[in-house]
Amino acid sequence: MTRDADLLPSRGQDGHSPTQDSFDFPQEVIVGLVEHYINKLHDRPHSLFHLPTLRKQVQNREVNKALLLAICSLGSRFSADPEICLLEEQLTAESKRLILADLENICLEGIQTCILIANLCAAVAKPSSEALFFRIAISMAQIMQLTVFKLSDSVVVCETKKRIWWTLFMADRWYSSGISLPRQISDCDRPTDLPMDETTFHTLAINQKVLDTPYKPGLWAHMITLVDLFGPIQDLSRRIVEDDLDEIDVDRATHNLSCKLDLWEEMLPPDTKLTEENLEVHKNRNTGGAFVALHLGFHHYSTLLHFHYLDARQASHEARFYAERCKHHAFRYSELLRFAREHEGFEAVYLTVAHMAVVSSSVLVHTLLFGDEDQISTARNSLNANFEALIELEQYWPALKSMVQNTPFPLLTLTRLNGD
Secondary structure, three states: OOOOOOOOOOOOOOOOOOOHHHHOOOHHHHHHHHHHHHHHOEOOOEOOOOHHHHHHHHHOOOOOHHHHHHHHHHHHOOOOOHHHHOOHHHHHHHHHHHHHHOOOOOOHHHHHHHHHHHHHHHHOOOHHHHHHHHHHHHHHHHHOOOOOOOOOOOHHHHHHHHHHHHHHHHHHHHHHHHOOOOOOOOOOOOOOOOOEOHHHHHOOOOOOOOOOOOOOEOHHHHHHHHHOOHHHHHHHHHHHHOOOOOHHHHHHHHHHHHHHHHHHHHOOOHHHOOOHHHHHHHHHOOOHHHHHHHHHHHHHHHHHHHHHHOOOOOOOHHHHHHHHHHHHHHHHHHHHHHHHHHOOOOOOOOHHHHHHHHHHHHHHHHHHHHOOHHHHHHHHHHHHHHHHHHHHHHHHOOOHHHHHHOOOOOHHHHHHHHHO
8 A cells, every 4th residue: 555645644763653743634634534523423422522613723723733633533434545544543642642741731622632532542442541531531620620610711612611521421431330440420410501402502603602592401411311320220230240139129220220211211302202203303403423322322221221131031020021121122222223324414333332232232142042933033133233233333443343253243144044
């Protein structure tokens, strides 16, 4: 492959990483990578930017260098140009170098950069580094009192700070569960309002001082109220594994959380419920990806909650009911992910989608092997759809390859033969 001297920075004669100046890409390349990031990732696993502000700063070359490199590193995964895709590792390394060299400069851009680097660490299966950068970001936010707004802060700045805080709140529940760390932000630590409607936010004027429309909670507000239940679900799963609860207590805790999940879904505003009409509405608002992400999360949490009941074929009526709920949500997750892949405007290609798809697939494999006859065909089709989604996601997140190889997907050969 020929190296494009205008795009690919070369290493020095001593073999060291390229300098900051080596990453001065043509403006159209930078804009393209930022747009890939916005269209594929932003408002899904995190919500960090007011898009008109970000685009203007990129156009005017005003974005902090470490932050821009982190954005471009994430965006490079979705480039159609293989030369650009090769830059991901170097962009990440340089972004890390710059932020660590200036770590005592505690500011909004520093927090945003650390969050993105944490995501980049997760992408290459480095959970300890992911946790480290998330914890740096949380500490920065706490030190600078992120949610104590200044009189000079515009509506956009205040809302951006809120979204960064709630991104950290959500991330704290995800990364900590992965490596069994205590959460840094408590469930009752709620120093600010939930995020506003995304369409309203992204159409605000950059320097607008007052919100001139009534406040309406957005998709990210509902993601936060949903993730409130993730911590308790994870805690219950841990206690079950540790054999810390008797069967009655497990059933009681599951019933309580299951009712809360049902209530969450029931209380969604009419335009936020998962319907064909609302899918079209959110596609037209350019929030289709975030809308799908919200409901993928709901089905994933519901699958996790009921997962330990899968082997309850000879158990109580209640246990069998929860096992069926687990299967239902695993099917629905696969169904929604397939819809997102087959229709434009609903991009669901962030890394967590793959982890959730593996959980869904584990349930589907169990159903395929032990389920009722009338469930077999649906389980087979859903499992194949999940596998195809994971293969597609591997293009963007190569570290997924080992995870896919360690899942039950070799059974797909058997399922396909049985389906012929």
